Amino acid sequence: MAKLSLSDLHAIREREEKNLRKRDIHGRNVHVVVAMGTSGINAGAKLVLNTLAEEVEKAGLDNVIITQTGSAAPNPEPVVEVFEPKKGLVVYGSVDADTARRIVSEHLADGRILEDKRIELVEKEQ
Amino acid sequence: MGFRNYILVCGGTGCESSRSDQIYHALIDEAAAQGVADQVQVIKTGCFGFCEQGPIVKILPEDSFYVQVKPEDAKELIAEHVIKGREVTRLLYNKTPHKAYEEVEDIQFYQKQMRIVLRNCGSIDPENIDEYIAAGGYKGLEKVLFEMTPDDVISELRTAGLRGRGGAGFPTWMKWNFTKQESNPVKYVVCNADEGDPGAYMDRSTLEGDPHSVLEAMTICGHTVGAHQGFIYIRAEYPLAIHRLEVAMKQAREYGLLGKDILGSGFDYDIEIRLGAGAFVCGEETALLQSIEGHRGMPQPRPPFPASKGLWGKPTVINNVETWANVPEIITRGGEWFASIGTPDSHGTKVFALTGKICNSGLVEVPMGTTLREIVYDIGGGIAHGKKFKAVQTGGPSGGVITEANLDTPIDFGGLQKIGSMMGSGGMIVMDEDDCIVDVAKFYLNFTVDESCGKCAPCRIGGKSLCNILEKITNGNGEEKDLKQIEQIAHAMRIGSLCALGQTAPNPVLSTLRFFPEEYKAHIIDRKCPSGKCKKLISYEINPSKCIGCTACARKCPVGAISGEVKKPHKINGNVCIKCGVCKDTCKFSAIEVH
Numbered sequence: 001m002a003k004l005s006l007s008d009l010h011a012i013r014e015r016e017e018k019n020l021r022k023r024d025i026h027g028r029n030v031h032v033v034v035a036m037g038t039s040g041i042n043a044g045a046k047l048v049l050n051t052l053a054e055e056v057e058k059a060g061l062d063n064v065i066i067t068q069t070g071s072a073a074p075n076p077e078p079v080v081e082v083f084e085p086k087k088g089l090v091v092y093g094s095v096d097a098d099t100a101r102r103i104v105s106e107h108l109a110d111g112r113i114l115e116d117k118r119i120e121l122v123e124k125e126q
Numbered sequence: 127m128g129f130r131n132y133i134l135v136c137g138g139t140g141c142e143s144s145r146s147d148q149i150y151h152a153l154i155d156e157a158a159a160q161g162v163a164d165q166v167q168v169i170k171t172g173c174f175g176f177c178e179q180g181p182i183v184k185i186l187p188e189d190s191f192y193v194q195v196k197p198e199d200a201k202e203l204i205a206e207h208v209i210k211g212r213e214v215t216r217l218l219y220n221k222t223p224h225k226a227y228e229e230v231e232d233i234q235f236y237q238k239q240m241r242i243v244l245r246n247c248g249s250i251d252p253e254n255i256d257e258y259i260a261a262g263g264y265k266g267l268e269k270v271l272f273e274m275t276p277d278d279v280i281s282e283l284r285t286a287g288l289r290g291r292g293g294a295g296f297p298t299w300m301k302w303n304f305t306k307q308e309s310n311p312v313k314y315v316v317c318n319a320d321e322g323d324p325g326a327y328m329d330r331s332t333l334e335g336d337p338h339s340v341l342e343a344m345t346i347c348g349h350t351v352g353a354h355q356g357f358i359y360i361r362a363e364y365p366l367a368i369h370r371l372e373v374a375m376k377q378a379r380e381y382g383l384l385g386k387d388i389l390g391s392g393f394d395y396d397i398e399i400r401l402g403a404g405a406f407v408c409g410e411e412t413a414l415l416q417s418i419e420g421h422r423g424m425p426q427p428r429p430p431f432p433a434s435k436g437l438w439g440k441p442t443v444i445n446n447v448e449t450w451a452n453v454p455e456i457i458t459r460g461g462e463w464f465a466s467i468g469t470p471d472s473h474g475t476k477v478f479a480l481t482g483k484i485c486n487s488g489l490v491e492v493p494m495g496t497t498l499r500e501i502v503y504d505i506g507g508g509i510a511h512g513k514k515f516k517a518v519q520t521g522g523p524s525g526g527v528i529t530e531a532n533l534d535t536p537i538d539f540g541g542l543q544k545i546g547s548m549m550g551s552g553g554m555i556v557m558d559e560d561d562c563i564v565d566v567a568k569f570y571l572n573f574t575v576d577e578s579c580g581k582c583a584p585c586r587i588g589g590k591s592l593c594n595i596l597e598k599i600t601n602g603n604g605e606e607k608d609l610k611q612i613e614q615i616a617h618a619m620r621i622g623s624l625c626a627l628g629q630t631a632p633n634p635v636l637s638t639l640r641f642f643p644e645e646y647k648a649h650i651i652d653r654k655c656p657s658g659k660c661k662k663l664i665s666y667e668i669n670p671s672k673c674i675g676c677t678a679c680a681r682k683c684p685v686g687a688i689s690g691e692v693k694k695p696h697k698i699n700g701n702v703c704i705k706c707g708v709c710k711d712t713c714k715f716s717a718i719e720v721h
Contacts, residue, residue, distance in 0.1 A: 003382025005390050006272065009264065016260030023132045023186050023249070036211050053130055065187040066130065068211020 021062060030064045030108065032056075035079040037071020044096060045078035051097045052080070055104035064108060075122055082107055093119035129167040131208050132186040136248065138173030138334055139327070139366050145197055146170075146181035152200035153183075160204050172247035172335015175489035176235050179219060184248075191233060192217040235486050238504050240467070240493050242475045243328075243451040247335030252370050255377035258338040264383060266457035270346045271391040274457075276306060279350040285461030287473040288453070292318060292409075292446030293524065293550045294626075295472070295539040298453075301443055304433035306351040308441035313353035315344050316437065316444040318414055319360035319367070322406040323522030324573060326553030328477040329447035331489050333360070333367035336451065337374035341384065341397060343453035347443055348395045356397040357437070359414050361404040371399060406523075406577035410625045411444050413579065424579045425625035446551065448477055468494030472538035476549065482518075482556035485510050492537075499533040502556060513558035517641070521550030523570045523577075524630035526637025527563070546637050548630075562659035563642040564649055568596040570634035574627060585628025588619040592635060600660040604650035612639065658720040661705045665721050670695035672717035679709035679718065 034040070034049045049068065056064050072079035076093035080103060083089050090113055092103065099117055106112045135141075135150045153168045174182045179193035183203070190213050192203070199217060206212050215221060219233055241247075250257040258264070270279055283299035290296045305313055317340055321329040333340060344356040360368055375397060378384040386394045400418045407413045408423040415437050417423040436442025452474060456464045465473045472494040478501065481487045485507030492501060498518060502508065509515050517527040526547035528535070535541050539549050557566065575589040592615050595608050616632030623629045639646055648654050655663040668679075668688075673695040680688040680696055687703040690696030695717075698709070710718040 003380070003385070006268065009259065009268065009381075009389060012256060013259050013265075016256045020250070020257060020260040022129070023134075025187050025189050028187070034211075036209075049130075067188055070210065070212050 025065065028063045028065045029085050030061070031081075031083045032064060032066045032103070032108070033069050033081040033083070034066070035070065035072030035075075035077060035081075036068040037073065037077075039071055039073050040077045040079065043077040047097050048078045048080065048095050048100045051100035052104060055101055056108070059104055059109055061104070061108055072121075075119060079119075079121075081121075087111070087113070091119050091121045092117045129165060131166040131188075133166055133168045133203075133208075134171045134184040134186070134248065135168065136172075136174045136180060136182040137170040137252070137366075138177070138180075138247075138331055139364075140173070140177040141181040142366065144181045146195075148197040149181055149183065149195055149200060152197045153204065156200045156204040157208070160209060162204065162208055166204070166208050169251045170253070171249060172252050173244075173331040173489055174248040175239075175244065175331075175491075176486065177488040178486045183217075188213065191219045193219045235488070235490075235505055235507070238496065238500055239491050240475050241491050242455055242467075243332060243448050243477050244335065244489070244491050245455065246339065247331060250336070252335050252337055253373045255338060255374065255381060255383075258336070262458060263338050263454070264342055266454035267342050267345055267349075267383070268389065269457055270349055271389060271393060276350045276352075279346065279457065280306065282457060282461040283453075286456045286464035287461075288449065288456060288464065289472060289539060290446060291448035291452070291476070291551070293521065293548065295549060298445060298449055301433055301445070302347060302351055304431070305353075305441040305443045308434055310441050312440045313351055314437045314440055314442040315347045315351070315353045315356040316415070316418070316432075316442055317344055317356065317358040317360075317450055318409065318411065318444055318446045319358055319364070320402050320404075320409040320414060321361070321364075321447070321551060322404070322409045322577075323551050323553040324570075325481040325555050326479045326522060326551055328479050328489060328552045330364050330367050332447050332451050332477070333364070334370050337367075337370045338378065339454055340371075340447060340450045341374055341378055343450035344397060345384065345388070345395050346453055346457060347445075347450075349393050351441075351443055353443070354394050354396070356395065357400050357418055358397060359400045359402055359408070359418055362401045363404050368399065368401070375399075405579070406573070407579045407625070407627050410627060413625065414444070415442065422579075424581050425627075427624060448552070469536060469538045469541075471540040476537065476552060478552045478554045480506050480554050480556070482554075483510050483513065483558040483561070484508070484556040494538045495536040497534050497536055498528060501537075501554070502533070506556065509556065509558050513560065516557045516559050516561055517563070519547075519555040519557065519566065519570075519634070520553070521548035521633070522553045523574045524548060524626060524633055525550045526633050527557075527566075527641055529641045546640060548633075560657055560659065562600075562655050562657040563638045563645045564596060564600055564655075565659050567635045567638045568593065568600060571596060571631065574631040578627060578631070582623045582625075582628055584619045584622030585624075585631060588615045588622075589628070589631050591615055592619075592632060596635070599646065599649050600655070601662045602649070602653045602660075604646075606650060608650065609639065609646060612636075664705060665700050666698050666703055666705060666707070666709060667719050667721055668696050668698055669717045669719050672715050674715060674717075676714075678714070679712050682708050682712045684708065 036045050078095045080092045080095045150170050157163045157166050181195050183192040183195045206214050280303050288298040384396050402408050405423050408417045410425050412426040413423040432442040475491050475493050477491045490505050517529050532545045571593045578585050580586045658664050675693040687699045
């Protein structure tokens with residue numbers, strides 16, 4: 001009797017492929033960037049980051065990369081930037097966990113920008 | 127929740143010798159200490175190929191390419207990159223952080239490369255079979271066991287046009303077909319991992335980075351030709367590759383991908399490792415088979431070829447590591463796909479170990495037909511320290527040199543032969559103006575003389591005689607008739623030796639003589655070594671108009687050959703000087719000249 005049947009092999013491949021695909025950066029063209037400076041974390045950016053990551057995973061959005069960046073001050077933090085090739089860059093300010101969920105379900109999954117949370121990015125003073 | 131960052135640490139032999147194993151553990155420890163162990167996965171992978179800049183650490187999804195990392199850097203990488211999301215600029219290869227949403231562009235070293243053999247090296251954990259399976263591994267075996275007949279497999283390989291990557295370039299499908307047609311009920315499959323060319327480490331890295339690809343290919347072959355036992359012949363001096371192979375074989379057995387009734391197909395197959403002591407001649411297939419059988423590794427006359435009478439007299443398919451690594455991809459993606467890559471003469475890609483006087487030494491895989499210029503300048507980054515290019519040695523001790531004039535020749539089996547070299551297994555040693563061509567020829571000959579098994583007189587005696595002549599020339603005692611004699615001995619070795627080692631041993635001499643006759647003549651007639659390498663033919667002198675009398679050289683000279691008053695030009699006593707070159711390296715005013 002074979003140790004592993006063909007369907008067992010397929011099951012392993014399917015399960016592991018998901019994990020491996022997360023490491024693949026090619027073809028992942030939507031970037032979500034969370035500002036994680038001290039002030040951002042103080043304002044709750046960590047929760048936002050975790051919520052975004054969970055929701056993206058739940059929704060199975062394979063083309064989204066979530067990364068972090070430094071402080072976004074003096075903008076209203078937590079700040080989340082969403083970059084898509086077609087829509088370009090959209091910046092959200094004062095994001096909380098609830099907004100994070102909306103970013104995933106409305107903007108990333110549906111293509112509707114959350115106009116009520118949108119801000120104009122003020123460049124950091126040098 | 128899944129991991130957010132993936133840290134890939136190179137676990138090739140090169141990087142491991144620069145403490146990449148410590149880096150790997152330091153990163154895991156730091157991630158735990160800083161409370162982010164659940165957010166990052168640290169993975170030890172195979173060779174990234176960019177060995178010049180090792181140890182290499184790559185962090186995803188940002189695709190940050192960190193080079194020359196030390197274990198002490200682990201703390202900062204976790205604290206800055208993983209926790210704060212800021213790249214550690216000082217460790218980045220190009221020293222400039224990329225914008226978060228910028229399209230990631232491959233660094234120049236990778237731009238012209240195409241990875242088929244090394245497809246998984248540097249991206250999966252070679253000690254985890256699940257990652258190989260996830261990357262499409264064992265799909266080829268699946269197809270062969272359940273969807274294809276053995277004849278289909280042979281014809282797929284024929285369409286692909288895969289040729290042996292060990293050097294000779296024999297069509298793989300023909301080898302398999304010969305063995306398949308034999309009626310003997312016992313047949314064997316052998317992997318030649320006895321990589322021996324100076325400077326070559328393609329096979330080692332493939333086994334270290336993706337051992338399952340070779341196991342899968344050998345199993346595919348076993349099913350196709352009707353063999354149930356495979357052997358991997360690998361040199362004992364490749365401990366990491368052996369370890370990874372052992373781990374891979376254990377995991378494959380646990381999953382039943384090796385052993386009885388593979389995947390319920392009814393097909394039994396297993397593989398064993400045989401360690402070689404590192405003799406170069408054991409890379410020759412008949413000598414290799416002798417060695418597996420427990421005899422002294424000496425070549426045997428062919429025919430009979432191993433395909434009909436090989437290991438213990440049974441029909442045996444023997445292929446090189448790189449050839450094997452191509453097979454699963456060809457089966458999965460089809461022969462047509464493979465045939466579309468490369469040149470009409472040679473399909474697919476070739477892995478080269480780029481070493482010598484080059485900026486980016488490392489492992490590169492390029493489509494056949496890429497020119498040497500692209501490899502040396504675009505991928506290799508040109509000659510190190512701004513020196514001038516002189517030649518590239520390909521094909522190891524059996525090959526020849528390629529000069530500036532032939533840099534634009536597309537590299538494939540036929541192309542290299544036309545310009546007097548050969549593909550060989552893929553070692554590529556770059557030489558600059560400081561390398562003496564006679565000295566290089568002498569180096570390779572010394573190598574083959576050492577490694578000759580001694581069976582055939584033309585190789586055993588001829589090699590030594592050639593060596594003596596070259597020694598004489600580099601000592602300044604050469605005569606013009608020596609060149610004629612070189613050609614005579616070379617001819618005798620070519621026709622009188624049993625195996626390729628003896629037949630091709632004169633190649634480096636003949637090829638350098640063909641492309642650099644003036645350099646040989648300079649040694650023989652002018653008694654000079656133009657590149658200043660042959661100690662017996664050079665003298666160090668101080669240019670009095672440049673010397674300011676700083677005494678730096680006199681203080682460094684190990685034999686006290688330099689004398690002179692402070693602030694006045696110094697002098698070297700030629701009778702005492704041992705020509706070590708320390709004075710030249712020490713002088714800040716380029717006052718020391720080699721004549």
